[in-house]
Structure formats: structure tokens, C-alpha cells
Amino acid sequence: MVKRLLRNKWAVLGLGIILFMSFLALFAPYIAKYEPTSINIEEALLSPSPKHLLGTDSLGRDLFSRIVYGARISLSVGFLAVGIAVIIGLILGSIAGFFGGWVDELIMRFVDIMLCFPSFFLILSLVAIVSKPSIYLIMIIIGLTSWMGPARLIRAEILSLKEENFILALKILGIPIIRIICRHLIPNAISPVLVNATLGVAAAILVESSLSFLGLGVQPPTPSWGNILMEAKSTLGVAWWITLFPGLCILLTVLGFNLLGEAIREELK
Amino acid sequence: MDNIILEVKDLRLGFPNKEVLEGVSFTVREGEVFSLVGESGEGKTLLCLSLTQLLPKEAYVWGEVNFYEEAQKINLLALREEEIRRFRGSRISYIFQESLASLNPFLRVGYQIEEVLLFHKGLSKREAYLKTLELLEGVGFREPQRVYLSFPHQISGGEAQRVMIAMALASEPKLLICDEPTSNLDLTVQMQILKLLKDKKQKLGFSILFITHDLTLVEKFSQRVAIIHQGEIIEEGETKEIFDNPQAQYTQKLLASSFRL
Numbered sequence: 001m002v003k004r005l006l007r008n009k010w011a012v013l014g015l016g017i018i019l020f021m022s023f024l025a026l027f028a029p030y031i032a033k034y035e036p037t038s039i040n041i042e043e044a045l046l047s048p049s050p051k052h053l054l055g056t057d058s059l060g061r062d063l064f065s066r067i068v069y070g071a072r073i074s075l076s077v078g079f080l081a082v083g084i085a086v087i088i089g090l091i092l093g094s095i096a097g098f099f100g101g102w103v104d105e106l107i108m109r110f111v112d113i114m115l116c117f118p119s120f121f122l123i124l125s126l127v128a129i130v131s132k133p134s135i136y137l138i139m140i141i142i143g144l145t146s147w148m149g150p151a152r153l154i155r156a157e158i159l160s161l162k163e164e165n166f167i168l169a170l171k172i173l174g175i176p177i178i179r180i181i182c183r184h185l186i187p188n189a190i191s192p193v194l195v196n197a198t199l200g201v202a203a204a205i206l207v208e209s210s211l212s213f214l215g216l217g218v219q220p221p222t223p224s225w226g227n228i229l230m231e232a233k234s235t236l237g238v239a240w241w242i243t244l245f246p247g248l249c250i251l252l253t254v255l256g257f258n259l260l261g262e263a264i265r266e267e268l269k
Numbered sequence: 270m271d272n273i274i275l276e277v278k279d280l281r282l283g284f285p286n287k288e289v290l291e292g293v294s295f296t297v298r299e300g301e302v303f304s305l306v307g308e309s310g311e312g313k314t315l316l317c318l319s320l321t322q323l324l325p326k327e328a329y330v331w332g333e334v335n336f337y338e339e340a341q342k343i344n345l346l347a348l349r350e351e352e353i354r355r356f357r358g359s360r361i362s363y364i365f366q367e368s369l370a371s372l373n374p375f376l377r378v379g380y381q382i383e384e385v386l387l388f389h390k391g392l393s394k395r396e397a398y399l400k401t402l403e404l405l406e407g408v409g410f411r412e413p414q415r416v417y418l419s420f421p422h423q424i425s426g427g428e429a430q431r432v433m434i435a436m437a438l439a440s441e442p443k444l445l446i447c448d449e450p451t452s453n454l455d456l457t458v459q460m461q462i463l464k465l466l467k468d469k470k471q472k473l474g475f476s477i478l479f480i481t482h483d484l485t486l487v488e489k490f491s492q493r494v495a496i497i498h499q500g501e502i503i504e505e506g507e508t509k510e511i512f513d514n515p516q517a518q519y520t521q522k523l524l525a526s527s528f529r530l
Contacts, residue, residue, distance in 0.1 A: 169371035172323060173385055173436070174357030183384075188375050 001267055008266070014259030021253050025071040032065035037221045045239050055241040057231065066223040067246055073224040074253065077139050077208040078201040084143025086197050089150025094181050094189075096151070097158030108155070111148045119145045123207060127216045135218055138211065142204050149200070150193050157189030191268050198261035202254040209250050225250050272299040273337055274476050275320075275444055280332035282312065282319050289315055291500040292332070297444065302470070302477040304487045304508070306523070307497035313480045317446050320345060321357045336360070338443070359389045362442035366449040368429040372421040379405075379417030382436045389440040404435040408465060427458040431465065438469060445470075448480045463490055484527040488512055496520050 005011045024031060040060035048055045054063040096107040126141050127133050133141075161167065162185065170180050211217030212226025220227055225246040232242035275297040283289040289312035297303040307313050319330045322345070334345040338360070345353060365371050372381060379401050386397040405413035408431040421429065430450060437445060447466065451459040463486065470477060479491055487494050488508060495505040496519065503517045515521045 165365070165367050165370035166373045168323075169363075169365065170373075172318075172321070172357055172363045174354050174359055175384065175388055176354065179384075179388070184373050184376070188373070 004267055005263060008263050010259045011263030014256045014261075014263065017252050017256030018260060021071050021075060021249070021256070024068050025075045028068045028072055032062070032068045034062035034065040036061065036066045036069040036223045038062075045235065047239070048241055054245050055239065057228070057239070057242050058235050063228075063242060063245060066228055067225070067249055070223045070225045070228060070246065071249065071253075073135060073218055073222065074205050074208060074226075074250070077135065077142065078205040078253075078257075080139040081142035081146070081204040081208075082197050082200040084140060085147040085200060086150050086193060088143070088147035089152075089193070090154055090186060092147070093151035093154030094158055094186055097155035098162055098177075098181055098185065100159075104155070107151070111151055114145070114148050117145075120207065120210070123211065124214075124216065127211065132219065133216065135222075138208060138217055142207055146200060146204070149196050153192045153196055154186070154189050157192065158185050161185055161188055195261050195265045195268065198257055198264060202257035202261070205250065205253055205257075273297070274299045275478070276333070276335040276337070277320075278333040278335065280316070280319065280330065280334065282315060282324065282328060282330040282332075284328050289500060290497075293497070293500075293502050295495050295502060295505060297476050297478055298493075299476055300470070300474055301493060302467075302479055302491035304479040304481060304491040304494040305497060306481060306484065306487055306494060308482055311497045312500065313497065314448055317363065317448050317478075317480060320446070321361055322346065322348070322350075322353050323357075336444075358385060358437075358442075359440040360443045362437035362440060362445050364430070364433050364437050364445065364447045364450045366452050368433040368450075369421060369424075369426055371433060372429060374421050376420075377417065378419050378421060378424065378432050382432070382439055385436055385439040400439070401435075404439055405432070407438075407469075408432070408435045409461075427454055427462065430454065430458075430462050434462070434465060434469070438473065441473065442475055444476050444478060446478045446480070449482070450479075451486065452481075452483070459486070466490075484512075484523065496523065 038061065040056075042060065043052070043056050044058055044060040046052055046056045046060075052062050052064065054067065056062055057066070092107050092111075096104040122145050123141055126145075127138070130137060167180065167184065170184060208217055208224065209226035209229070212224045213230045215227070215230060217226055218224035220231065228246040229243060232239070232246075236243055273296045277296070278294050280293045281288070281290055293316065295303070295305070305313055305316070315324060315328070318324050319328075320334050324330060330346065332346070336343045336345050336356070345356065348356075372378065379398075382401045382404060383397040386392050386400055387394070390397075392400060402413040402417060405416050410416045410428075410431065416424065416428065416432065424432065445466075450466070451462050454462065466477065467490070477491075479487070481487060491508050493506065494508045494511055495502045496511075496517065497503070498517075498519045504511060504515065504520050511520065512524065515524055
């Protein structure tokens with residue numbers, strides 16, 4: 001499957017973008033020439049030049065450095081939030097699918113309830129409850145509000161898989177139920193969740209950016225793509241680069257994950 | 270040789286809207302092959318599943334299933350879930366008709382045999398690996414390595430049945446339940462599989478409860494036989510006697526309609 005994916009040009013493009021952004025994030029201290037938080041008022045609002053590749057913001061901070069460090073925040077929020085969502089989804093979904101009956105009913109109705117809330121507003125209100133949200137809290141909150149998709153997918157897969165003969169055979173061989181679920185059911189049911197997770201990373205990055213833009217996400221001076229955008233609002237008329245580049249980064253990264261996710265989905269068909 | 274290993278007493282089972290077995294009793298002795306013969310839909314498979322409490326939730330079962338071990342009598346139907354699980358696949362093992370479908374399509378064959386060894390025998394990874402190769406060799410594979418690394422779709426139906434036998438014997442069971450083990454196989458492969466089962470039985474000394482609708486196999490393979498018809502056992506005895514001198518009308522009909530070698 002990996003081979004066929006590599007022949008799909010959209011998948012390669014998506015993967016390339018993701019790898020590039022991950023590279024930026026991983027090696028941020030080596031790539032960025034300046035500290036992302038070091039203020040230099042004398043160099044405020046400089047347009048892109050060899051000295052400041054993407055220019056500087058209203059406090060004279062190097063925009064390129066800030067974007068590179070921002071990639072760390074955005075990507076780690078994306079991956080960890082989805083990780084949390086997938087783990088919760090896997091556990092609840094497989095329990096619901098395997099045991100059925102009232103357990104299934106209970107879990108799935110809870111899923112329905114969670115799905116009723118417009119998720120962004122749910123996140124907003126949760127963030128508002130805690131006055132000073134840390135980045136980890138944001139990951140957890142995004143994770144806690146997006147596990148329903150994976151849970152439904154895994155449940156549906158397990159519902160059909162558990163009727164297979166080999167599951168009965170395993171029961172007959174006396175293998176414990178937990179082991180059957182973890183080693184035989186979940187690996188066979190994981191592929192649609194994989195697609196969902198890839199797309200989910202893109203969604204989580206967007207949510208983080210939106211929260212930060214609204215000032216409810218990552219708190220300044222720590223740079224994130226969202227809060228760079230927020231701070232750029234006031235200087236939009238004079239310094240186009242401060243909004244353009246972080247915006248492009250969000251766009252490209254989300255696009256990358258979507259392309260890859262769609263390509264995997266096509267391959268799995 | 271005459272020690273009883275399994276005693277089924279007045280077993281009734283069925284679903285709320287349909288009674289399947291109406292009081293079935295038989296015994297399986299140590300080291301013998303005991304056949305249960307009946308048409309499709311007589312509940313033979315349900316009977317097998319009921320022995321280790323694996324019936325679907327909506328089914329009911331009454332009666333006694335006694336398993337004898339070291340002169341102790343254990344009523345399998347009265348055991349709790351965690352107790353009965355120690356019997357499944359260890360002291361009582363199964364082989365089914367759909368052997369290919371009984372293997373997890375996403376895992377290498379070898380790993381699946383290993384799993385039984387790891388779980389029931391408590392072997393280490395390394396020991397389990399070596400034992401698996403040994404088991405595969407024991408069921409007639411010349412290149413156990415290749416089979417170990419194969420996925421289920423890469424082996425044939427006959428090979429899959431051998432793998433299932435290796436898996437069933439991995440835990441050195443006292444009783445092996447074979448539910449139509451050869452129905453989907455070619456005649457020549459059928460004979461190979463039966464011969465393999467016979468050899469293994471001689472070597473390891475387990476008993477076989479053999480479920481089939483094929484009388485030719487019964488005649489060749491088993492010492493005693495019981496005929497199930499309409500939810501009851503209508504005839505039971507030594508295979509030879511029943512084949513030479515069937516008492517019940519249904520048995521006579523069954524014998525007359527089967528192709529005898």
C-alpha cells in the first residue's frame with residue numbers, strides 16, 4: 001500500500017508538505033537565526049529581506065523564527081490531540097462494538113450527545129472555564145471533543161468483524177477477550193480510523209489556530225501560527241507579510257494532511 | 270482404554286422458539302474416536318459449542334457435561350466463565366470445517382499458533398517459536414519456516430486444516446472435537462488429514478469426538494458411533510456392529526443411501 005501511495009502524486013505532495021513542516025518543527029533551534037521572543041523595537045515592521053527572511057513584526061521579532069517555532073506548537077497540538085481522540089475512540093468504540101447490548105447503547109447515545117454540541121463552541125466554553133489555558137490543556141480539550149468519529153468507525157468495523165469465524169475460533173481456543181480485542185479485532189479495524197486521524201490532525205491544527213487567533217489558545221509571547229495572525233491584525237494595512245506567511249503555513253499544512261488522508265482513503269477502497 | 274473422558278448426560282439445547290436437541294446422552298472413552306453422525310441442521314455444531322459454554326446468548330442448554338480428569342468429575346456446564354476458559358483450547362480443543370476462515374487474515378500463520386502456546390503453556394517467545402516450527406513439521410510440512418511466515422491467503426485449504434490441527438494440538442488436549450474437519454477438501458486431502466489425525470492420536474493419546482455426515486469416513490476412522498436424528502440419539506454402538514447390523518430404520522436408510530467402499 002505504501003508503494004502505491006508513493007505513486008499517487010497528491011499523496012506525495014501532501015506527505016512532502018507534512019515532512020517539510022515536521023522538519024521545521026523538529027530542528028527549529030537550528031533553522032531559526034533569532035530567538036522567537038527577542039524584541040528589537042529598532043527593527044520593527046521591516047519587510048522581507050536577506051537579514052529577516054520573512055520580515056519582522058510590530059515588536060521587531062523575526063517572523064521566520066516565530067513561524068518555525070510556531071510549527072512546533074501547531075504540529076504537536078495536531079498530533080497529540082488526535083492521539084488522545086483516537087485512543088479514547090478506540091477504547092469506547094471497541095467496547096461498544098464487541099459487547100453490544102446496553103453497553104453499546106449507553107456509549108453510542110453518549111457519542112450522539114457529544115455530537116450534538118457544535119464542537120468549536122464546546123471547546124470555547126471549556127477553554128473559558130479555565131482562565132489560563134496551557135498548550136497541553138488545549139490538546140486535551142481538542143482530543144476530548146473529537147473522539148466520536150474514531151469511536152463510531154471502530155465500532156462499525158468491529159460489529160462486522162466479530163461475526164467472522166476466526167473470532168469464534170479464538171474464543172474456542174480459550175484466548176481471553178481483552179487479547180482478542182487488542183490483538184485481533186483492533187488491528188483489523190484500524191484502517192478507516194487512520195484516514196480519519198490524518199484528516200483529524202488538519203482539523204485540530206485549524207482549531208488551535210482559531211483559538212489562538214481569538215486569544216483563547218496559546219498565550220503570547222509563545223508563538224503559534226494563530227496568535228501571530230492575531231497580533232498582525234492591527235498592522236494589516238502596513239505589513240502584509242505578517243499575516244500572509246503564517247496564513248500560508250496553516251493553509252499548506254492543513255492541505256498536506258487532507259491530501260494524504262484522501263489518498264489513503266482512496267487506496268483503502 | 271475403557272476410562273471415560275467425556276460424559277454427556279441428557280443434554281437439551283435450543284432457542285426460545287425452537288428445540289434443537291431433546292435429551293442427548295453419550296460417552297467418549299480415553300483414546301478412542303467417537304463419531305456423531307447426523308444430517309445438517311441436527312444441531313451437531315451447537316452440541317460441540319455447548320460443551321465449553323460457547324453457545325450464542327439467546328440459546329439455552331440443560332443437562333450435564335462431565336469431563337473426567339485424574340479421577341475427578343467436572344461438570345463443564347456448571348463452571349464459571351474464567352474456569353471454563355482454562356478448558357477451551359487447552360484440555361478440549363477444536364477443529365472446524367472452515368479452517369481458512371478460522372485464521373485471522375491479517376496475522377502470519379505462525380504467530381497464531383504461537384499465541385496458543387504463549388497463553389496456555391506459558392512458554393517464552395523463543396520457546397514458542399521453536400515449538401511452533403516443531404508442530405508445523407509434526408503435521409507434515411516440509412518447510413515449516415515458509416508456513417510460519419505465510420499469511421492465511423497464501424496457503425491452501427488442506428494446508429490451513431493442517432495448521433488448525435497444529436494449533437489445536439499445541440496445548441496437548443485430552444479431547445479433540447473435530448466438526449466436519451474434511452468436508453470442504455478433496456478426497457485425497459481428506460484421507461491425508463484423517464491419517465494425520467489418527468497418527469497424532471496414537472502418538473499423543475487424546476480422544477476424538479468426530480462430527481460428520483459422511484458415513485464412509487466414520488467406518489474407516491472411528492471405534493464407536495452415535496446417530497442423531499430429530500434431536501435424539503436413535504442408535505449408538507460399535508461402528509462395526511452398526512454398519513453390519515443397523516437396528517433403527519433411519520440408520521438403515523442412511524446406510525443404504527451412502528456410497529460404501
